[in-house]
Amino acid sequence: MNEEAKREGLDAELDGVIYNVFITRQLNLRDAEDQGYRAGTEAPPGFVLYGVFIQACNREEKEPRKTAASFVVTDTQGNEYEPRELEEDNTFAYHPRELGKGDCIPEADSLAASGPTAGSLLVFELPLEAVENRPLELEIVGGYDLTQRKQRTTKIELDI
Secondary structure: OOOOOOEEOEEEOOOOOEEEEEEEEEOOOHHHHHHOOOOOOOOOEEEEEEEEEEEEOOOOOOOEEEEOOEEEEOOOOOEEOHHHHHHOOHHHHHOEEOOOOOEEEEEOHHHHEEEEEEEEEEEEEEEEHHHHHOEEEEEEEEEEEEOOOEEEEEEEEEEE
């Protein structure tokens, strides 16, 4: 975790797209509200589900920009966790796409944008011990930088 991570709630730019994690919270699929996120089955014993509600916007670019398709949560021990796959028709799920000038994920006036979380959903299944190894960071993986010979990334510290 050598790169300085942005705090949850602050903008992080990557490849011309601005990312913002509005809220990170544990999901309880027995709760009526959380059932609406349709995160699939409950976490197995010793694990918890966390929802990361994120917005991605092409606010100022004149040309279309592709949003990130790869996300990883890392704990202070260097353990990495990838998000669960969500249904293609899930209203809240984050699905990468190309954004025109002024476009966002989630789309303006959509259920995901106007709901209490104001973002599109990524779901991570984390072992309980990972939650103790804070801070957790969400790494957003962008395009490949030929001059640096590595993937471009940005990090957001999750408020768990």
